[in-house]
Amino acid sequence: MASSTSTPALAHSGAMLCGIRPTTLLAAVVSIDTFCACAPRALQATSASARWRHARRGERGESVIGCLLSVGSPPDRADGDPSVGPRVPSVKLIRSVDDKGFSMDPRHLVQLATILERGSITRASQVLHLTQPTLTHNMRTLEMQAGGRLFERSRLGVRSTPLGELLAREGRDIQRRIADARAASARHRLGMRNHVRIGSGPIIGAALLDGLAERLLQQQPDLGLTLQCDRTHLLVEQLVDGLHDLAIAPTWLDRPPQGIARERLVADRLGVFCGPGHPLAQRGRLTAADDDGLRWLTLGEASPFDKGVFSMLNEVGLSAARAEISARGDAMVLLRLLMQGRHLAVLPRAPVLLMRGFFPVVELQTDAAPRSRDIYLWTREAQHDDPVLAAVRRTVLDLAAERVAELQGIGYRGEDER
Incomplete structure (x- = not known):
């Protein structure tokens, strides 16, 4: 030839x-x-x-x-x-690499994600139970199929290239799908035929999810629930990706993504809170004169919501505000630290007030204009005909209405305060 x-x-x-x-x-x-x-x-x-x-x-x-x-x-x-x-x-x-002549092996994508997660082929091979030569061979094959380098080697390990990170993201998605399939199989073996996944922000989850879970199980004893709290700006993306059936979270979007519906549960706004033992708790007000020496807590959002928080503090005159501790995605840790009386935090008012029996924090008044932080129920339109999810949705709406009435009983006005 x-x-x-x-x-x-x-x-x-x-x-x-x-x-x-x-x-x-x-x-x-x-x-x-x-x-x-x-x-x-x-x-x-x-x-x-x-x-x-x-x-x-x-x-x-x-x-x-x-x-x-x-x-x-x-x-x-x-x-x-x-x-x-x-x-x-x-x-x-024919030419050695033909995009129509083969398809990528999903296992190779999972292996790439593991290599980048572990930082070296040696550690990844131990996790994957593969020999290093086999793993190296698979990555070379994947590089030839992708048409570029997937990672760079150094004495400190491997560092992903843009192409490698793109493919590793697909590998991580495959891993999640496999984990979901295993979880579904396990639920089926346990007799849990109906299963609902609910995502929520950390503060909202701490205030609502325990009561919601109890009520749902009373109404549907054969229901299985997965409750996940995550950073609020990620929940809608996770809902779009199919990781949740419903999500309870605020929004920064003018309109929901295509195929996603949202309904307002609570008209809420941001507030500044401290523990009852904090020096500002007795005065009950935060001004620009208090700027020096303030110590702040945050949930570590690093999200579109930060803009509203920063603009609110700047309007008060607190240009030097800096988070000393970030309790990333963990509301309980943040609230316990807040109760110690050494820090301040900007948080949504309604969930914090709902937990006043457990965490009697103090809200500080400011001269800043109210910053809205309405709480919504997010669902996928394709699932609106599902009778189980429809029943869960009605329960969420009813529970939210009850909680709003409870807040109004202690003087909370929500939307009227704006």
Whole structure:
């Protein structure tokens, strides 16, 4: 066979794509060459069935190096005459990487995600129970398929490239799907046929989810629940990705993403809070004169919501406000620290006031204009016909209305305060 590409280089590239050794690939090429040379004489001397067996041998060779070689297939029989056997396969070289000739192995994407997560091929091989040469080979194959480097090596480990991070994200998504499938299987074995996943922000979850779970299980004893608290700006993205069935969270969007519906549960706004033992608790007011020496807590959002918090503090005149502790996504830790009386925190008012029996924090008045932080129920429109989710949605709306009435009983006016 003639080609402008050297045989060893081409064999090596094709072997990488096929996941076999170059010597195995070359043996397959030789076998097809031999078949093509001998086929005309063989076809003249054998019956129709024997001729078809010769063609099948060629097809087996083609399957081995299909991403490297293009082998002609049996022709249509002339006028339906079965005595006319298939034409001799013609062999031609194609380029070593063909986007239509293969598909990425999902296992390789998962392995890439593990390598980048662990920081080295050695540690990843231990987690994946693969040898280092096998893992290295798989990554080289994936690089050839992707058309670029996936990570850079150094004595400190591996560092992802933009392309590698893009593919690793897909690998992590596959891992999540596998974990979801295992969890669904486990629930099925335990007899939990109906399962609902609810996501919530940390403060809102601490105030609402325990009561919501209790009520849902009273109404639907065979219901299984997964409750997850996460940073509020991630919840809607997770809902779109199918990680939740419902989400309870505020919004920074003018309108919800396509296919997502939202309903306002509580008209809320931000407030500044401190513990009852804080020096400002007795005065009950925060001014620009208090700027120096204030210590702040935050949930570590690093999200679009930060803009409202910063603008509120700047309007008060607290330009030097800086978070000393970030209790990232953990409302209980933040509230316990707040109760110690050494810090301040900007938090949504309604959830904090609902927990006043457990955490009697003090709200400080300011001269800043109110910053809204309404709380919404987010759902996927495609699931609105699901009777189980419809019942859960009604329960969430009813519980939220009860909690608003409870707040109004202690003077909370919500939207009227703006």
